[in-house]
Amino acid sequence: MREKIVASNWKMNKTLYEGLNLVRDLQMAMNGKTINCNIIVCPPFIHLASLATLTFSGIVRLGAQNCSDKASGAYTGEVSAAMLASVGIHYVILGHSERRAYYGETNAMLKEKVKLALNHVLQPIFCIGEVLAEREAGIQKEVVEKQIRESLFDLSAKEFGNIVLAYEPVWAIGTGKTATSEQAQEMHAFIRATIADKYGSAVAEETSILYGGSCNAGNAKELFTNPDVDGGLIGGASLAVETLLPIIEAFS
Ligand code: PEP
Numbered sequence: 652m653r654e655k656i657v658a659s660n661w662k663m664n665k666t667l668y669e670g671l672n673l674v675r676d677l678q679m680a681m682n683g684k685t686i687n688c689n690i691i692v693c694p695p696f697i698h699l700a701s702l703a704t705l706t707f708s709g710i711v712r713l714g715a716q717n718c719s720d721k722a723s724g725a726y727t728g729e730v731s732a733a734m735l736a737s738v739g740i741h742y743v744i745l746g747h748s749e750r751r752a753y754y755g756e757t758n759a760m761l762k763e764k765v766k767l768a769l770n771h772v773l774q775p776i777f778c779i780g781e782v783l784a785e786r787e788a789g790i791q792k793e794v795v796e797k798q799i800r801e802s803l804f805d806l807s808a809k810e811f812g813n814i815v816l817a818y819e820p821v822w823a824i825g826t827g828k829t830a831t832s833e834q835a836q837e838m839h840a841f842i843r844a845t846i847a848d849k850y851g852s853a854v855a856e857e858t859s860i861l862y863g864g865s866c867n868a869g870n871a872k873e874l875f876t877n878p879d880v881d882g883g884l885i886g887g888a889s890l891a892v893e894t895l896l897p898i899i900e901a902f903s
Contacts, residue, residue, distance in 0.1 A: 654859045655688035655875075656815065656882035657899050658776055659889030660716060660744060663695060670698045674705050676892045686710060687902040688882055691742050691776070692889075696730050703739040714742030714776060717750060720763040732764075736771040743768050744884070746778045746802065748821045758801035765802060769810055776815045776884065777803065778863070779842070783822035791820070792841050799845055808850045816860045817884040818842060823864025825886055832873045835862050839879035868897035875901050 665673065674692060681690075693714040694702055706713055719729035735743060745764050750756045761777075768775045779798040781791040795818070803814060818838050820830050830838070839860050847855035862874050863884035874880050882902070888894040 653857050653881055654815075655902050656691060656859055656861055657688050657895075657902075658691040658714065658742070658744075658815075658817070658861060658882070658884045659693060659895060660747070660863075660884055660886050661692070661694045661889060662716070662749070662886060664890055665694060665698070667698055667701060670694050670702065671705060673890070673892065674702055674711060677895065678705075678709055678711060680892050680896050681710065681899070684900075686899060688899060690899060693742070693744050693776075699735070699740055700738040707739070712741045713739070714744060715740055715773075716744045716747065718743050718745070718764055718768060718773070720760045720767070722767060732767040732771040732773055736773055741774060742776055742815070743773045744778065744817075745775045746798070748778060748780055748782075748819060748824060752821075758798055761802040762805065765806070765814075769806075769813055774813050774815055776817050776861070778817045778819050778884070780819040780821050780824075780864070786820065786822060791838065795838065795842060796845050799842070804849055808854050811846070811850055811854060812857060814858065816842060816858060817863045818860060819863035819884060821864075825865070827865050829865040829867075829870050829874075830862070832870075832877060835874055835880055836877035839877065843879050866898065868894060868901075871898040871901035 690711050691714045693716050715735050718732045746761045765775050779795045781794040785794045843855045859881040861882045861884045862880050866883040867888045
């Protein structure tokens with residue numbers, strides 16, 4: 652059975668105090684409930700070490716939102732995969748559309764980041780997805796296939812087994828416009844078939860593929876009921892317990 656996951660992407664939100672409170676409140680709200688998915692919280696880099704002390708033995712696991720494409724050295728402002736691993740981080744979001752669009756991250760650069768993350772036993776949550784013009788041109792499958800192929804398909808099957816994918820149609824991120832359940836399932840099934848073509852169906856069946864893009868309490872259950880949707884990468888709705896908890900509980 653592949654893992655079901657609800658991952659929070661805080662982006663550049665929350666002071667340390669606010670972040671600590673959010674995680675503490677989330678842990679308290681889940682206390683005594685049966686939780687049927689893995690919960691990952693990805694705060695800004697600067698909060699990771701503090702949050703690691705809070706989440707040390709609990710159900711919430713931590714991820715970063717990025718890491719450097721270089722191992723170490725004179726790269727001012729960068730944070731390496733080794734540094735993340737050293738503070739007890741398990742996951743790292745790579746290839747988020749905001750990183751691709753605003754910071755020029757390319758498929759080739761992301762391939763380096765993925766390798767470094769895996770070398771330090773971090774599981775990449777690797778984001779893929781088309782922009783609106785590509786969806787309107789009907790080339791969303793080609794776009795997503797190229798992102799996967801150019802950044803991930805140099806990995807061995809064993810290495811690929813550590814990848815979590817997040818399909819995030821860029822036109823749905825932060826816009827309140829969610830992909831329909833059918834659109835999500837169609838793309839997730841296509842992504843799984845692409846993985847199966849390269850690594851075989853056993854690897855494809857074990858790969859968790861999350862949906863991201865205005866996922867919320869109202870649509871999570873319907874999205875997660877699809878056979879190829881294994882959870883969500885949640886932006887806006889992850890910033891408060893009241894909006895995140897119902898998404899987690901959609902895995903009833
Ligand atoms: C995201 O940024 O990964 C995301 C899915 O954001 P939102 O849920 O706000 O659309």
